[in-house]
Amino acid sequence: MRGARKIFRVFGIDIKLHYSWWFVFALLAYALSTSFFPHFYPDLSSKTYWIMGVAATLLLFVSVLLHELTHSLVAKMKKINVESITLFFFGGVAELPTEDLKAWTEFWMALSGPVFSLVLAGVFYLIHTLNSNIYLTAITFYLYQLNFILAIFNLLPGYPLDGGRVFRALLTMYYKDIKKATWVASKGGKFVGGALAFLGLLGIVTGSWNGLWFIFLGGFLYFIAGMSYDQVVIKDVLMKVPLLKLVDKKYSHFSPEVTFDKVIERFKKTGEENFIVKKGQKFLGIIDLRRIGRLDKRVWSRVIVRSVMISAGKTNVLTEKDNSYSALRKMTQQNLKMLPLLRKDRIVGVVYNKSLSHQLVMKLKYGI
Incomplete structure (x- = not known):
């Protein structure tokens, strides 16, 4: 993917960071340090809030990376080589040598990520409730919620979200036509993206600037959903050209x-x-x-x-x-x-x- 740099390699997979990740990292660390943690855990020093904010943001990055690695490890179990993972804001893309996946393979690959995020949310919740360290309690309070939200959001039936890929796999088994299945699933992606952007707009109208996140995320999803279907159409045409x-x-x-x-x-x-x-x-x-x-x-x-x-x-x-x-x-x-x-x-x-x-x-x- 353009605009991405390799940062390390694990399990034979190159891990890359897209430039958009740095923007979101800075924005999220700022929001956590100046708003989230001071609101839920008052009376701590500004320096402490910033340490907690940066630590929580880094651990969220690790959570997203583990989510994406789960997809890739399931792919490797299915004898599919994964060349690299590119992480961008709140997600990632695995680069596969082929896109010709069997429907059941795509189903299990897609489902594995959200399931792992739910498990991770449970682990962070246990740490949050069982320990007495206020700093660890605060950070895990944020992480169990975000991993739960990440799992639920990714399960929405809008392509190319994980839930959309699960939906497409089921549609492919039903229609026996991946082009038609992708068309339906991408419509779901556009609907989810449009709904998120609309909710964000309502939030701004009612005085909540957090709606900008929803508009940004919804617009991105709407664009990617359309582009994903275009990619399938391009493939369908070129596969027939010697x-x-x-x-x-x-x-x-x-x-x-x-x-x-x-x-x-x-x-x-x-x-x-x-x-x-x-x-x-x-x-x-x-x-x-x-x-x-x-x-x-x-x-x-x-x-x-x-x-x-x-x-x-x-x-x-x-x-x-x-x-x-x-x-x-x-x-x-x-x-x-x-x-x-x-x-x-x-x-x-x-x-x-x-x-x-x-x-x-x-x-x-x-x-x-």
């Missing part, structure tokens, strides 16, 4: 020893931002001008392509086992506009993102 049909054997390429000024000359003529680097027919890497940054013009004639390219070992490639949809996924993962198709490490040609987009326009806009 990848080899889109392979272009006439493509811009450079040898690894060419200087960077030659690349700029080609860019000025064609407007292309990605170029293949090869020696003979052996693929060596890709030049992505957007990642090179503002390289000083004075060194263009001295810098060689090999030193600025993305090496073959660090870029996605296509094989004859890929389909047009997996090609789109691989390009999107690395934000590239083209990828090479290889046969036994030899480059056959390239597939451009614009060719995939053209197929989508032809089918969805013109029906041909």
Whole structure:
């Protein structure tokens, strides 16, 4: 996912943080330190409230991470590899090598997260009631409530919430058609998102600025629900387009020893931002001008392509086992506009993102 950075790795899964998480972390820590804890536990120092607020926010992050890891561990039990988890505000997304999940697999994967959050809420509730330390009591008071809310919220039947995924799995078993099931489930997601935004608006009208959270969350859910259905439609179209049909054997390429000024000359003529680097027919890497940054013009004639390219070992490639949809996924993962198709490490040609987009326009806009 764009805008995310890897922070560590656990159980063979890369854990990444989306930039939106930092915004919510700061906002939530501030709200807990200046409003929530002073209201429920008065007469403590400002420093204490801030320590409690930051600690509670960090533990909520751990709770969300464990919720997402539960999904991923169930996936691994089903022999599905999970490459990474990206955490953003109040949730996360697991990156799977395939989206072709059996309905029952999706059902159990989706249900496992909210169930774990309910268990975690119970654990925090027990700690809250059985200990006498006021700081621990205050923090667990917040955490058991938030984990309970997280579980219930995620069980709402609106895709792509966990409850929506459970709903879609059941609909898939009923309709035998994942596209139709996703359409119905995404409507549920839009309804839930719209309802949350409406409640938030009512809250603001009645004087509660906490309604902004509901508007923000509801709007986000409404947008993601629509986008999730669009993704299924895109997949349905591209899965029917033979990848080899889109392979272009006439493509811009450079040898690894060419200087960077030659690349700029080609860019000025064609407007292309990605170029293949090869020696003979052996693929060596890709030049992505957007990642090179503002390289000083004075060194263009001295810098060689090999030193600025993305090496073959660090870029996605296509094989004859890929389909047009997996090609789109691989390009999107690395934000590239083209990828090479290889046969036994030899480059056959390239597939451009614009060719995939053209197929989508032809089918969805013109029906041909």
